[in-house]
Amino acid sequence: MKKINKYRIFHLIVMTYLVAAFSWWAILLSKKNSEIYNLKKEYLVENNIQSLEDIENEYESSKIMVLGEGLVFAISIIIGLVLIYRAVWAELKLNSRLNNFLLSVTHELKTPITSLNLINRTLANKELDKEQSLSLLNTSYEESLRLESLVNNILTAAQMESAYQFNFESINFSDLVKVRADRIAKIFPHIDMELDLLKTKQMIKGDKEALTKLIDNIIDNAVKYSGDSNQIQISTVIENNQMILSISDFGEGIKDEEKKKILNKFYRVGDENIRQTKGTGLGLFIVKEIAEAHKASLDILDNKPSGTEIKIGFPI
Numbered sequence: 001m002k003k004i005n006k007y008r009i010f011h012l013i014v015m016t017y018l019v020a021a022f023s024w025w026a027i028l029l030s031k032k033n034s035e036i037y038n039l040k041k042e043y044l045v046e047n048n049i050q051s052l053e054d055i056e057n058e059y060e061s062s063k064i065m066v067l068g069e070g071l072v073f074a075i076s077i078i079i080g081l082v083l084i085y086r087a088v089w090a091e092l093k094l095n096s097r098l099n100n101f102l103l104s105v106t107h108e109l110k111t112p113i114t115s116l117n118l119i120n121r122t123l124a125n126k127e128l129d130k131e132q133s134l135s136l137l138n139t140s141y142e143e144s145l146r147l148e149s150l151v152n153n154i155l156t157a158a159q160m161e162s163a164y165q166f167n168f169e170s171i172n173f174s175d176l177v178k179v180r181a182d183r184i185a186k187i188f189p190h191i192d193m194e195l196d197l198l199k200t201k202q203m204i205k206g207d208k209e210a211l212t213k214l215i216d217n218i219i220d221n222a223v224k225y226s227g228d229s230n231q232i233q234i235s236t237v238i239e240n241n242q243m244i245l246s247i248s249d250f251g252e253g254i255k256d257e258e259k260k261k262i263l264n265k266f267y268r269v270g271d272e273n274i275r276q277t278k279g280t281g282l283g284l285f286i287v288k289e290i291a292e293a294h295k296a297s298l299d300i301l302d303n304k305p306s307g308t309e310i311k312i313g314f315p316i
Helices: 002-047 052-125 130-160 173-187 208-224 283-293
Strands: 169-172 192-196 203-206 231-239 242-249 297-302 308-315
Touching: 002 052, 052 130, 130 208, 130 283, 169 173, 169 208, 173 192, 173 203, 173 208, 173 231, 173 242, 203 208, 203 308, 208 231, 208 242, 208 283, 208 308, 283 297, 283 308
Parallel strands: 192 231
Antiparallel strands: 169 203, 231 242, 242 308, 297 308
16 A cells, blocks of 8 residues: 555656646747747838738747647647556556455465364374364364365456356256355354245256356355344345346445445455455455356345345346
8 A cells, every 4th residue: 555655646746747847848938939929020120021910920820839739748648647547556456456365365275274283183182072073073174165165266266267168057046046055054053044045946047166156155255244143145036037146144234435346356345454354355256257157237235224235137
């Protein structure tokens, strides 16, 4: 952030200097043109060589030329500076997001690895009863799933922009949502997960593996930001020839200006150094890419009374 602020100050100084230099140049040329005009008038009066009208026309032409060329030059400089500013600003923001991503990935990788190492040492060095051993093994399994999910998201995000191959087939979408919701509910037993899914068999065309990633990432995001309520709602419904998936949490919600940004790769709200929630900034980017590949609509809405609702509409 300090680097970005320094760049802004530098850019402002450069723009101020260029505007001042151009203004000085324009004033100087205008003065010189006026001086030449006055000298010619004096010379005309003394020698009666050229008509006053010709000199005035020449003066006006010179003035228009100076102003016209100066205006084109000024506009060109401003456009160039704006384009440079946008390009460099975008690069600086991307670098900031990349730095946040590296910090988050380091933390996300370190935590499950540390937990797994601790569990393995405990199992190896201590005599535990069956119940204690099973508890540690369950924790180990959950941490390994978390690690697997993180690695899969990183690989998927890399593939989405280049080589990911979608294999479309007929899928009972509500059944797939239920399978993924039940799996995640076992990993997060403290979450009150309310399901309201279609009972009728409604097929959509989609890539099962990709849709699994989409569902997992949205539910995982809702779990992270459910807040003290520890409650999320998941529903499927048919509306306007679309299969609508809606996943809502009851946390703090997302500011309007952040709603589009959170779909960008690596983007996360806030500073990674003081952030409390887990994540890498890849989940909703993957969701957006998969939704676009399925020609699905994607909306991020305010939930009532609080929280966020993510709604995706698949054509049927």
